[in-house]
Amino acid sequence: MAKTYKIIVSGQVQGVGFRPYVYSLAKDFSLTGTVSNNEHGVIIYVTGAPKNAEGFYDNLIKNPPPVSKIISSAIEEVPIQNFNRFQIIPSSKEGQVNLPLTPDFAICDDCKKDIADVKNRRYNYAFTTCVNCGPRWSITKTFPFERAHTSIADFPMCESCNNEYTNPANRRFHSQTNTCPECGISFEFTDNRGNIFKAENIFKTIAKQLSEGKIIAIKNTSGYLLCCNAEDDGVVKKLRTLKNRPNKPFAVLYPSLELLQNEACLNAKAIDVLTSTERPITIISLSNYKGHIALQEVAPGLNQLGVMLPYTGILQLLANQLDVPIVATSGNIHGSPILSHKKDVEVKLKSVADYFLHHNLEITHPQDDSVLKISDKYNFECLFRRSRGYAPNYLNVEVQSNDKILALGADLKNSIAFFPNQHLYVGQYLGNLENFDVYNRFVEEIKAFINIFEQKPEVILVDKHPNYQSTQYGLELSKKWNTKLYFIQHHKAHLAAVLGEYGLFKDDNVLGVVWDGTGYGDDGAIWGGEFFKYNAGEMERLAHFEYFDWISGDKMSKEPRLSLFSLADESFHDLLNSKFSREELNVLTAIKSKNKLKTSSVGRLFDAVSSVLKICDFNSFEGEAAMLLENRIIDYNIGRCVNYCKGFSGKTIPTLLILKGVQSDIKNGLETAQIATNFLFTLASIIYKVAENSGSSKICLSGGVFQNTTLIDMLIELNDNRYKLYFNRNLTPNDENMAFGQMMYYLNCENRTHLQ
Amino acid sequence: MIDYKTINLGHGSGGLMTQNLLDAIIFKAFSNPYLDKKHDGAVVKIEGKIAISTDSFVVSPIFFRGGNIGELAVNGTVNDVAMCGAQPKYLSLAFIIEEGLLVEDFIKIVNSIKDTAETCGVQIITGDTKVVERGKGDQIFINTTGFGAVNPKGNIGAKNIKVGDKIIVNGSIAQHGMAIMSQREGLEFESTIVSDTTNLNFIANDLINEFGHGIHLFRDATRGGLASVLTEIASEIKKGVSIIETDLPLDRQVAAACEILGLDPLYVANEGVFITIVDQYIADEVVKWMQKDSKGKQAVCIGEITEAHPGKVVMTSTIGGKRIVSPMIGEQLPRIC
């Protein structure tokens, strides 16, 4: 006896071949009915034997299309309806407006086979995609994700492509990004004077030039990449100089997983991440590295390397011609946003790249490669940069609010968040807003979100820091649109970001640990070593690192030796004399004696320890000293670690005492790696001490300091199942999570500071 | 006759002691027909449009390298009048003295005011002296108000600024602020930094005489530094201001001092620095002309008015990137996380 069922599936079900998949699955189970999108997700009606319908539902939920993500699903029996076949029925725009946007997906194995197959019509065609792969957010112009709403619309499908698009049995059925060599996107290969070169196989030419030590700017589908031979120290050094990036590590693109595995040890988790549809740059350990990369130039002073595998047809075709790994770094001058327009690149990278590979697909949302690190001991996946592959959708939270909310984040690692209706979006990493080009992109992204959803915000959220560009812009926008504006304290937003990721807002007695470089505190000091107690909607500052002087403005974060100077007592006299000139010391001493600005920053404590250990006195990029410090630790034995803060049990963590512990270990001749380990152990022990005192059973940790995966490992190891630990996982722990945190704070916490 | 070492409350009583102080020090220094009448006010004649500016001076220390509070009080107001496109002629002068100020210091300040006023070509025509209890002031505060006729050959005003106009600065920035700060905080820099306090009324007036309507704006970059002046202009005219970091005139020693302190010289106060915004076609000529004047030897074009980024100041930095120069909001706070 046939019955009819209604099935609703929600989540990332758009632009991922969901409806075609449902179509063929229904046929496999001999069901008739319809599939369409509505505001709740995909809505399916099937009529057939109950057993078949059940099997169909089971299969759909357990094995959905590879790049889809189901958040919720439901099946119910409805009055019988008779269909004569199974059909995909079009959806109205209103019906689709609430479906989440979709991130870019790495090229799938089937498409890889197509472009490697001489007999396939897409042989060597770099823009080969299907419902399971290809760019999405990078080319999105408006909503919902349909060909006409993307820049692919510039390339009308030829007859063959259109046949694929309309054939339900084809992998490219309803594939919005479908193109082929006949109707599709084309390359232009030039030198840095604009002379055009023709080649039989452009990638063969590029591979040859790379092997000859040339730097090439390659337009990928999410922006330009600057590439050079990673084994050639001369060219990598040259790229550093030209890009104005003295020490920050470069990412390396390996042509294949096989080559990478021959050169480095990868565990199963790393392989999973490296081959995932997000395909981020993955930071791996260099212990046991057997390859020939010019490590001193690619990753100076580090025992780790960011690697990735080809994630577009362009990179795959290049990889097919390569037998060495190449540096592949964002096409920009250090500090500026990734470039995506030919005319910009020709000007700004003229003196950097020898050759350019352009193409004529417009990129509407340029994105950097995402970065992820897996901790050595417990395989914790920590996002360092959330961009291509992840942005802009954020599926893991259900928001109930009638407000349309825009959160503007923080200034240094800006990203924005938007809640136009049922779904929350967290945009890609944009960069430091002090850079004018980044600021412009920030303004453009805000505009883009508003245009895509045709919704103006009614509430705008900004950081409390009065001098942030994002705060200033929020003020401007709120006046222009007459919206409410809320200022949310930096570290409270960080904590809300973790609470939000795990849905803990209803909980009581949660300990929040928020450690970073700087944030503007409620008392006007520069916070950065904070403990909060969270009780259902209320956050209270529970403890913090003992204040020390913040001197020399922004320079303090750029020179770790200044953090040492600020913290040091007389016993550091000789060391300071070796790091500063007499004039500098006189001036700094005078300043310190009258200074009023105080900080509790753990980031600066890392700097001071790094300086005492003679690891780093000057940062050439944000967080360098802390990164180098962590990299000194190859392996650690928790049983051998010493806590510099053993007697501590109060509410103020004795910052100087920790530094003195480091100093006395140096005097005792302990090796640097062990001292660095002891320092991290001390920090981990402090967290548990505060947790013991607070009586919390749940600990939420956020802030840039928790990019230290060794510290994370130690925390997990020391925990011994006493507490539940919550780290950011779908977001980075650094300031990129601020916009999301502001949103979560606004929606769930009281005591918002209100203006207007 | 002065037979006391410090100024006390009695000198502000309005009685005989006050008269004595005024006669012995002030009227002696500033003798002129207006003041000599010893009225509470002065009646003067000024032809045409009049520019007026007032300012209170509370600098500490009151004597600093390159000047003192008295010199500052005259130059500051004279320059503010000059920046309106007027030639200052008369000044009012009011002292608020904290009990205990050394008479010797007061005389030095008054004499300095006298000399500076002469240099500027202004007369002090009315004034006031008050004494406050110890702790209620900081040695001495001075208020001056300046008056002068607007030069009819000029047309100074933000409304005249057009896209493409050039921004010219007359000399090295950040000197005054660093001089004051180093002295006040007891900072021992290897070489001494001297305040740039000076009068700009003649160079400004001559610029108008020479270039007329080609000069669109004057603004002196005092408190808040060059950054504050430029951000104010940008938001007022709703056009962009674009400057180039490497073109900013900056003394090596001052730059080094700012570097040690982590201060951005763009935000450090000046007392003898002004910008002029001029028609792009005469910019080169103006720079050359200014370089011949003793108050403009280091004159240089530092940027221009743009269609792009209205309301914002953007600086092309040394390393090639572009940076937004924000208005100073309170103290300089670190941003970096």
Ligand SMILES: [Fe+3]
């Ligand atoms: Fe932060």
Ligand SMILES: [Mg+2]
């Ligand atoms: Mg004034």
Ligand SMILES: [Zn+2]
């Ligand atoms: Zn595919």
Ligand SMILES: [Zn+2]
């Ligand atoms: Zn085609």
